[in-house]
Amino acid sequence: MKVLLVGGGGREHALAWKLVSSPLLDELVVTPGNAGTRLMAGQPLPAARCRLARVLALGRGGAPVRHEAGGPEELCRRERFDLVVVGPEAPLAAGLADRLEVPVFGPSQRAAEIESSKSFSKDFMLRHGIPTARHRSFTDLEQARAHVTGVDYPVVLKASGLAAGKGVLLPEPGRATLEALQGLMQTEAGHEVVIEERLEGREVSLMGFCDGERVLPMRAVRDHKRLLDGDRGPNTGGMGAVSLEDEVGEWCALALEPAVRGLKAEGRPFVGVLYAGLMLTPDGLRVLEYNCRFGDPETQVLMALLESDLLEVCLACARGRLEEARFGPGQAACVVMAAQGYPDTPRTGDAIDLGADNPDSVVFHAGTKLVEDRILTAGGRVLGVTGLGSGLEQALANAYRRVGAIHFEGAHYRSDIGRTA
Numbered sequence: 001m002k003v004l005l006v007g008g009g010g011r012e013h014a015l016a017w018k019l020v021s022s023p024l025l026d027e028l029v030v031t032p033g034n035a036g037t038r039l040m041a042g043q044p045l046p047a048a049r050c051r052l053a054r055v056l057a058l059g060r061g062g063a064p065v066r067h068e069a070g071g072p073e074e075l076c077r078r079e080r081f082d083l084v085v086v087g088p089e090a091p092l093a094a095g096l097a098d099r100l101e102v103p104v105f106g107p108s109q110r111a112a113e114i115e116s117s118k119s120f121s122k123d124f125m126l127r128h129g130i131p132t133a134r135h136r137s138f139t140d141l142e143q144a145r146a147h148v149t150g151v152d153y154p155v156v157l158k159a160s161g162l163a164a165g166k167g168v169l170l171p172e173p174g175r176a177t178l179e180a181l182q183g184l185m186q187t188e189a190g191h192e193v194v195i196e197e198r199l200e201g202r203e204v205s206l207m208g209f210c211d212g213e214r215v216l217p218m219r220a221v222r223d224h225k226r227l228l229d230g231d232r233g234p235n236t237g238g239m240g241a242v243s244l245e246d247e248v249g250e251w252c253a254l255a256l257e258p259a260v261r262g263l264k265a266e267g268r269p270f271v272g273v274l275y276a277g278l279m280l281t282p283d284g285l286r287v288l289e290y291n292c293r294f295g296d297p298e299t300q301v302l303m304a305l306l307e308s309d310l311l312e313v314c315l316a317c318a319r320g321r322l323e324e325a326r327f328g329p330g331q332a333a334c335v336v337m338a339a340q341g342y343p344d345t346p347r348t349g350d351a352i353d354l355g356a357d358n359p360d361s362v363v364f365h366a367g368t369k370l371v372e373d374r375i376l377t378a379g380g381r382v383l384g385v386t387g388l389g390s391g392l393e394q395a396l397a398n399a400y401r402r403v404g405a406i407h408f409e410g411a412h413y414r415s416d417i418g419r420t421a
């Protein structure tokens, strides 16, 4: 089979790494990819260096990987693909899956609205009895200000549109909130704003494979959104992730199943990965948000633990015949190494020394590019160093040991991944 993978971040390197282990794969084409996917071209299966048997047990590996600079639509006009796997939300929100005439793993534009319009998403949750924080949406600044001043609880401000992980503000109550509101409503994504009750609790990412009708949950993962140790500093796209041991059946029944049923009932069947950002509050589970795609860096952890053939699962979803997605019992931890200046103004162009391999870890590239045979930084989150182990301690030790061997100017990372509550 010939598969096209769209995207160029850490998530896509992890997806490519897993896809090439499928015995069904004849060729993987990546657009635009990064240095990590580029280094895969013509390489043996990277997983083969991992000692863990369940990672080793996969496929023949080594299927050819090729890069193309063209957009996915142009590539699909030129070549025949059996499946297109779309990583990021932006092309899905722009209707890519609707325009391609081949099977796509990724939702239609209308189904993707569950992420691309927070206002739609919140109203959808209410319509389908999905537990979520109290909220109201506004397009008028004066009405929004009056609402913020009138409520007797702290609030979170969210741009309704896509804002690349920068659309959620948690200002101090009072004047700071009113100033933040004004600033947010001046941005394109925040022209409509959702004002939401601020919740306290443990945060969990739960993703499920969906075929339009059914959903099969993955392992639960904990992301680390804040830039600095101790969950301080600004929100980022995610500075690290660890797998959790929690049973996910009940969370899936509360957060994923009613959403997949509701989307189908509203004529927007969801195919691909549905991501629920959960807050486990003293009053029970609340859905903070839905995403219409794999999380990043959660995917780096999930691909290290997925036992099933990813290509088989994606094909089954695209054909409406999802039956099984199995995860291993071990643990994985991903530590993101970021560029100097991330998240505001990341510096690029620094040479990366990847150091020596460690057999129980995989380095997934995110913001990297290959120039001649040098690997250079090319984005804010540069690498997702992922360790595996039978327990979380071991997985974290393997990840941090690998981090210690990697060098680039200005590199920074959190040293407490997996340690916060």
Ligand code: AMP
Residues within 6 Å of the ligand: 133, 156, 158, 165, 168, 196, 197, 198, 199, 200, 203, 225, 235, 277, 288, 289
């Ligand atoms: P979102 O993009 O909606 O997941 O928001 C980004 C981050 O903001 C979340 O991961 C939470 O840490 C935080 N957040 C979002 N909504 C709330 C809320 N209602 N209460 C407290 N924190 C929130």
Ligand code: GLY
Residues within 6 Å of the ligand: 223, 237, 238, 291, 294, 295, 296, 297, 298
């Ligand atoms: N790591 C959070 C996200 O992918 O949205």
